[in-house]
Amino acid sequence: MIKKFILIAALGAAALCGSPAFAADAPAATTDQVSSQSTPPTAAAPTEMLAQAAPADAATPAAAPAAPAAAPAVKPTVSKGDVAWMLTATLLVVFMAVPGLALFYGGLVRSKNMLSVLMQVLVVFSLILVLWAVYGYSLAFGGEGTIIAGLDKVMLSGVTKASLADTFTAEAKLPEFLFIAFQATFAAITCALIVGSFAERMKFSAVLIFSVIWFTFCYLPIAHMVWGAGGYLLGKGALDFAGGTVVHINAGVAGLVGAYVLGKRVGYGREAMAPHNLPLTMVGASMLWVGWFGFNAGSNLEATDGAALAFMNTLFATAAAVLSWSVAEGLHKGKASMLGAASGAVAGLVAITPACGSVGPMGAIAIGLVAGVVCLWGVSGLKRMLGADDSLDVFGVHGLGGILGALLTGVFTAPSLGGTGAADFSIGSQLIVQAEAVVITMVWSAVVAFIAYKVVDMTVGLRVGEDEEREGLDITYHGETAYNK
Numbered sequence: 001m002i003k004k005f006i007l008i009a010a011l012g013a014a015a016l017c018g019s020p021a022f023a024a025d026a027p028a029a030t031t032d033q034v035s036s037q038s039t040p041p042t043a044a045a046p047t048e049m050l051a052q053a054a055p056a057d058a059a060t061p062a063a064a065p066a067a068p069a070a071a072p073a074v075k076p077t078v079s080k081g082d083v084a085w086m087l088t089a090t091l092l093v094v095f096m097a098v099p100g101l102a103l104f105y106g107g108l109v110r111s112k113n114m115l116s117v118l119m120q121v122l123v124v125f126s127l128i129l130v131l132w133a134v135y136g137y138s139l140a141f142g143g144e145g146t147i148i149a150g151l152d153k154v155m156l157s158g159v160t161k162a163s164l165a166d167t168f169t170a171e172a173k174l175p176e177f178l179f180i181a182f183q184a185t186f187a188a189i190t191c192a193l194i195v196g197s198f199a200e201r202m203k204f205s206a207v208l209i210f211s212v213i214w215f216t217f218c219y220l221p222i223a224h225m226v227w228g229a230g231g232y233l234l235g236k237g238a239l240d241f242a243g244g245t246v247v248h249i250n251a252g253v254a255g256l257v258g259a260y261v262l263g264k265r266v267g268y269g270r271e272a273m274a275p276h277n278l279p280l281t282m283v284g285a286s287m288l289w290v291g292w293f294g295f296n297a298g299s300n301l302e303a304t305d306g307a308a309l310a311f312m313n314t315l316f317a318t319a320a321a322v323l324s325w326s327v328a329e330g331l332h333k334g335k336a337s338m339l340g341a342a343s344g345a346v347a348g349l350v351a352i353t354p355a356c357g358s359v360g361p362m363g364a365i366a367i368g369l370v371a372g373v374v375c376l377w378g379v380s381g382l383k384r385m386l387g388a389d390d391s392l393d394v395f396g397v398h399g400l401g402g403i404l405g406a407l408l409t410g411v412f413t414a415p416s417l418g419g420t421g422a423a424d425f426s427i428g429s430q431l432i433v434q435a436e437a438v439v440i441t442m443v444w445s446a447v448v449a450f451i452a453y454k455v456v457d458m459t460v461g462l463r464v465g466e467d468e469e470r471e472g473l474d475i476t477y478h479g480e481t482a483y484n485k
Contacts, residue, residue, distance in 0.1 A: 252399020
């Protein structure tokens with residue numbers, strides 16, 4: 001009886017103290033248990049159960065304390081929800097370009113050049129998609145590098161259905177094919193945006209050759225520096241959620257350089273060059289707005305609250321820019337135009353692009369309100385100051401809007417202003433980083449664009465003849481007309 005009492009007392013004490021002799025036999029938690037959202041069981045419960053089931057051998061010495069178990073490796077997972085959302089987002093970006101951007105630009109030119117603009121947008125978009133698969137993806141995202149990646153994934157070498165791409169969450173992955181497709185649409189629409197600056201006067205072959213050169217030596221390095229592993233601007237902490245620098249400043253500056261190099265359209269400033277079909281421009285702007293949700297919210301790479309934030313900011317900033325442009329235009333000119341409202345929508349979309357994932361909804365509205373007014377000045381006052389015939393105001397809306405958005409990202413990301421920045425976020429320090437990203441993008445794009453235009457001019461020539469320009473590029477370069485009477 002005394003021996004049994006002593007044995008029971010010893011077992012009870014061991015259970016209460018969490019004796020290593022029994023803890024060593026506890027089953028290890030599975031990966032599923034570690035990742036579970038439910039409350040984990042306490043340590044006492046399994047210990048008590050083991051004490052009750054322990055062999056009644058008081059003479060057995062206590063085992064040495066077990067070494068702490070290593071944290072289980074996080075298993076990469078691919079969510080069907082993330083895949084479905086990113087497939088949709090990629091489709092939406094394609095919808096932005098064709099038909100969205102094509103119709104927006106097409107309505108803004110004269111009827112004799114309608115098809116030429118549609119053709120340039122469509123073919124440039126298609127050309128860059130192919131080049132992205134051949135070597136673009138490899139140079140932008142195929143490895144680490146300060147300015148450019150590498151050639152390891154040329155022709156998508158080594159990429160299979162089983163290949164995975166990272167997201168912003170360590171364990172969440174995407175099929176690499178899907179990431180490649182999504183980023184391809186960004187590259188393609190960026191090159192297509194530039195078309196608006198030299199519309200109605202550049203040879204079709206020249207447009208294509210320029211696009212290849214600029215894509216290779218400008219878009220790819222900037223994309224890698226901002227988004228790629230080891231990229232210089234990424235390492236500096238530059239914030240660009242969906243492409244304020246990579247897409248809009250990049251394209252806007254290249255377009256402005258092209259407007260200077262090609263010169264003004266025949267009759268510019270003396271002849272009427274009003275948009276020939278504003279309803280089509282409105283339709284195109286609306287398609288851009290819809291597609292932009294894929295552009296911005298898709299850049300979250302996951303169907304999470306981050307995508308919801310970017311989606312909401314894209315909605316509110318755009319609406320705010322429509323209102324501010326319309327009010328400012330009404331006060332300045334006495335009437336608010338439909339073209340102005342549509343342009344305001346695009347200005348808001350551009351300005352919120354770099355900020356959509358890191359600012360709060362009130363910050364997004366503030367960015368949109370400022371963008372509407374600033375970009376209105378960009379297509380009027382600033383355009384006169386620059387003296388360039390930027391046909392469809394690519395720099396005034398995309399370039400200037402991108403600069404504004406990139407800088408204001410450094411302001412409204414602050415948690416004190418509703419942003420998602422860290423507690424020690426410094427507006428001043430971040431503004432310096434954002435300004436550096438803006439300057440690097442502007443200078444890089446301007447230099448590469450100038451060289452590219454000159455190379456094309458020395459090979460096939462840049463500009464169409466005066467007679468061809470007067471007749472219209474639809475007939476002279478494509479042998480057809482947009483409207484048959």
